[in-house]
Amino acid sequence: MSFKLLRKEGRARRGTFKTPHGTINTPVFMNVGTQAAIKGGLSSEDLETIGCQVELSNTYHLHLRPGQELIKEAGGLHSFMDWKGPILTDSGGFQIFSLAKLRKITEEGVSFNSHIDGAKIFMSPEDSIRIQSSLGSDIAMAFDECVEIPSPRKYVEASCQRTLRWLYRCKEEMLRQKDKPDTVNPGQVLFGINQGANYKDLRIRHMEQIAELDLDGYAVGGLSVGETAEEMYEILDAVVPVMPEDKPRYLMGVGTPENIVEGIYRGIDFFDCVLPARNGRHGKLYTSFGVLNIKNEKYKNDFRPIDPDCGCPVCKRYSRAYLRHLFKAGEILALRHGVIHNLYYYNSLLEQIRNALDKGEYEAFRKSFYKDRQENKTDSNI
Amino acid sequence: MSFKLLRKEGRARRGTFKTPHGTINTPVFMNVGTQAAIKGGLSSEDLETIGCQVELSNTYHLHLRPGQELIKEAGGLHSFMDWKGPILTDSGGFQIFSLAKLRKITEEGVSFNSHIDGAKIFMSPEDSIRIQSSLGSDIAMAFDECVEIPSPRKYVEASCQRTLRWLYRCKEEMLRQKDKPDTVNPGQVLFGINQGANYKDLRIRHMEQIAELDLDGYAVGGLSVGETAEEMYEILDAVVPVMPEDKPRYLMGVGTPENIVEGIYRGIDFFDCVLPARNGRHGKLYTSFGVLNIKNEKYKNDFRPIDPDCGCPVCKRYSRAYLRHLFKAGEILALRHGVIHNLYYYNSLLEQIRNALDKGEYEAFRKSFYKDRQENKTDSNI
Numbered sequence: 001m002s003f004k005l006l007r008k009e010g011r012a013r014r015g016t017f018k019t020p021h022g023t024i025n026t027p028v029f030m031n032v033g034t035q036a037a038i039k040g041g042l043s044s045e046d047l048e049t050i051g052c053q054v055e056l057s058n059t060y061h062l063h064l065r066p067g068q069e070l071i072k073e074a075g076g077l078h079s080f081m082d083w084k085g086p087i088l089t090d091s092g093g094f095q096i097f098s099l100a101k102l103r104k105i106t107e108e109g110v111s112f113n114s115h116i117d118g119a120k121i122f123m124s125p126e127d128s129i130r131i132q133s134s135l136g137s138d139i140a141m142a143f144d145e146c147v148e149i150p151s152p153r154k155y156v157e158a159s160c161q162r163t164l165r166w167l168y169r170c171k172e173e174m175l176r177q178k179d180k181p182d183t184v185n186p187g188q189v190l191f192g193i194n195q196g197a198n199y200k201d202l203r204i205r206h207m208e209q210i211a212e213l214d215l216d217g218y219a220v221g222g223l224s225v226g227e228t229a230e231e232m233y234e235i236l237d238a239v240v241p242v243m244p245e246d247k248p249r250y251l252m253g254v255g256t257p258e259n260i261v262e263g264i265y266r267g268i269d270f271f272d273c274v275l276p277a278r279n280g281r282h283g284k285l286y287t288s289f290g291v292l293n294i295k296n297e298k299y300k301n302d303f304r305p306i307d308p309d310c311g312c313p314v315c316k317r318y319s320r321a322y323l324r325h326l327f328k329a330g331e332i333l334a335l336r337h338g339v340i341h342n343l344y345y346y347n348s349l350l351e352q353i354r355n356a357l358d359k360g361e362y363e364a365f366r367k368s369f370y371k372d373r374q375e376n377k378t379d380s381n382i
Numbered sequence: 383m384s385f386k387l388l389r390k391e392g393r394a395r396r397g398t399f400k401t402p403h404g405t406i407n408t409p410v411f412m413n414v415g416t417q418a419a420i421k422g423g424l425s426s427e428d429l430e431t432i433g434c435q436v437e438l439s440n441t442y443h444l445h446l447r448p449g450q451e452l453i454k455e456a457g458g459l460h461s462f463m464d465w466k467g468p469i470l471t472d473s474g475g476f477q478i479f480s481l482a483k484l485r486k487i488t489e490e491g492v493s494f495n496s497h498i499d500g501a502k503i504f505m506s507p508e509d510s511i512r513i514q515s516s517l518g519s520d521i522a523m524a525f526d527e528c529v530e531i532p533s534p535r536k537y538v539e540a541s542c543q544r545t546l547r548w549l550y551r552c553k554e555e556m557l558r559q560k561d562k563p564d565t566v567n568p569g570q571v572l573f574g575i576n577q578g579a580n581y582k583d584l585r586i587r588h589m590e591q592i593a594e595l596d597l598d599g600y601a602v603g604g605l606s607v608g609e610t611a612e613e614m615y616e617i618l619d620a621v622v623p624v625m626p627e628d629k630p631r632y633l634m635g636v637g638t639p640e641n642i643v644e645g646i647y648r649g650i651d652f653f654d655c656v657l658p659a660r661n662g663r664h665g666k667l668y669t670s671f672g673v674l675n676i677k678n679e680k681y682k683n684d685f686r687p688i689d690p691d692c693g694c695p696v697c698k699r700y701s702r703a704y705l706r707h708l709f710k711a712g713e714i715l716a717l718r719h720g721v722i723h724n725l726y727y728y729n730s731l732l733e734q735i736r737n738a739l740d741k742g743e744y745e746a747f748r749k750s751f752y753k754d755r756q757e758n759k760t761d762s763n764i
Binding site for chain 1: 417418419420421422423424425426427443447448452455456462463464682683685695699700701703704706707708710711713714715717718719
């Protein structure tokens with residue numbers, strides 16, 4: 001077994017997950033490098049510096065540009081972007097349903113038009129796995145339909161069953177790919193994805209069905225797509241208890257620091273989200289006491305670091321006043337510093353959480369996390 | 383004396399220039415951080431990594447945004463951007479004559495409209511020096527009129543004499559500023575700027591006149607503004623011999639690697655130019671064998687580094703294929719890598735030149751520099 005559960009506190013879990021490119025300490029926040037690069041100008045050495053454990057890239061984007069053949073020729077994503085740690089690739093499912101145009105779903109797969117040049121593309125579950133196999137990620141995700149919330153119950157029910165049939169096809173295709181002599185990453189594993197919109201009973205039934213495939217991990221997909229945080233927590237409360245105890249659990253595309261604290265509280269091990277990098281590029285910077293909007297006038301001559309308690313490369317050297325100037329002057333360095341700080345904040349938050357779990361003090365950590373935020377004034381809530 | 387001439391070979395010089403923030407080894411290429419940041423997302427730690435000796439910022443830009451008062455409050459530019467090495471600031475003269483709108487020159491100074499918001503601004507020689515004093519740079523430049531080439535002789539003659547009168551005012555204002563108890567950098571020095579367009583006799587006369595002020599260094603300004611390289615070299619051949627032997631000589635805004643090799647050959651010690659950073663952002667990358675346009679189709683699956691002989695952080699880890707992908711995918715990381723590589727190339731070229739001068743082998747270096755470029759095929763000449 002790749003996953004080892006080290007300790008539990010309530011439903012919160014502390015574990016490790018072994019991959020061909022190193023062992024992941026969970027709970028973990030994966031840093032999103034959609035097109036084999038973190039937006040905002042971060043390189044692989046930056047990922048090392050900010051404590052990234054897992055890099056996450058996108059099958060949909062890399063299929064369109066530069067194409068998986070090129071990355072396979074480079075020796076896989078690890079070699080292409082020179083990132084030596086674990087990589088997870090998503091299946092393209094979410095992007096096809098959020099970015100691509102004119103999509104049409106059939107039993108065989110999805111046809112859609114590229115959001116870049118409108119090119120007509122067809123992707124089946126087998127195609128997605130073949131692409132991810134060429135990318136050589138350590139964790140591949142199943143190809144699913146990401147159903148909108150809200151959607152009619154009948155549609156969600158049928159979609160879940162199709163996603164289940166697709167999952168069997170994904171599993172078989174992965175076995176075929178791994179048997180090939182030129183496979184990029186023979187140790188690649190597949191995670192299944194739970195869907196079911198906000199219908200708890202459909203979520204539970206689908207989770208039970210996909211658990212039967214005995215995959216290496218399971219994700220909860222299709223959340224954080226418009227529903228409230230409370231609705232999301234209710235779905236987690238319903239579905240997580242049905243997820244295999246001995247497999248890692250991944251809450252896809254989530255979320256705010258609060259969402260992560262609550263997800264871990266409910267038994268989630270893996271997270272990813274574009275939010276910290278996107279907020280960083282907009283000057284919304286995370287601190288232990290809340291979120292600063294660094295463009296605000298009040299930081300004009302504030303020569304303190306973003307967060308005096310932060311150990312990131314930006315807080316060690318630069319002031320709020322300097323960062324505000326960079327944003328106001330339109331310097332690319334502003335984006336870079338914003339993203340470095342925010343991803344460091346997320347990676348470091350997860351490290352603090354792991355430390356708390358190690359000591360059996362997660363409940364205390366969670367309380368103090370909220371207390372710090374309530375006691376301090378912040379610029380905005382995001 | 384701050385300047386020490388260590389060695390000469392023909393007219394080429396190897397020297398050192400002492401500043402309050404460290405000793406500069408000359409010849410030197412200064413890295414341009416117009417708005418207190420290198421364009422393309424490079425931070426002060428990056429400048430350290432790529433071997434930058436001197437950072438150059440712009441009085442015009444910093445006056446408009448964020449304003450010199452703020453930077454003085456931060457403790458000066460060194461503290462504001464956390465760059466511990468030497469800083470040179472230009473006077474704003476060149477930007478007023480190339481960027482600003484509706485400018486009107488009088489004996490007192492120049493009124494112009496900001497290129498950012500059209501705000502009406504007046505800058506006198508005293509203003510420029512007061513701003514540079516607040517910025518606390520190690521080397522301040524005199525406020526001059528940068529005359530276009532070609533311009534009527536009569537106009538150039540009158541302009542040079544006004545620039546001379548302005549230089550006396552700059553020198554006096556700097557003495558006043560340095561006497562103040564709250565001066566940011568008491569060791570700041572002033573360089574005068576030679577003008578005269580492409581009239582050699584006017585250049586020579588102006589140079590003789592400004593040399594009488596016994597400043598700490600002298601620059602040749604108003605070149606690389608449209609004249610051919612040959613015309614520029616002819617002006618240098620005329621004016622450099624009139625420049626004080628015991629003072630550093632700075633050729634402003636120049637230029638290509640070839641221009642620098644030729645400038646040093648003609649006795650120049652300091653250079654600066656936005657070209658390597660701008661080219662880097664456009665994917666035009668310098669190598670010992672010429673310039674690569676990394677966006678070219680032929681680099682699609684070229685897994686070699688930009689330059690196998692380059693020791694920069696980009697060439698150590700990333701391939702041409704990966705860089706091309708980053709440019710094609712519109713990733714900010716592309717710009718960053720392009721600029722890091724190109725500035726490293728320039729800084730390292732100057733280091734090779736200093737090493738050659740140390741050994742009395744500059745003439746051999748210059749020959750082999752051209753030979754390497756002729757023997758190899760390159761994508762373009764820039």
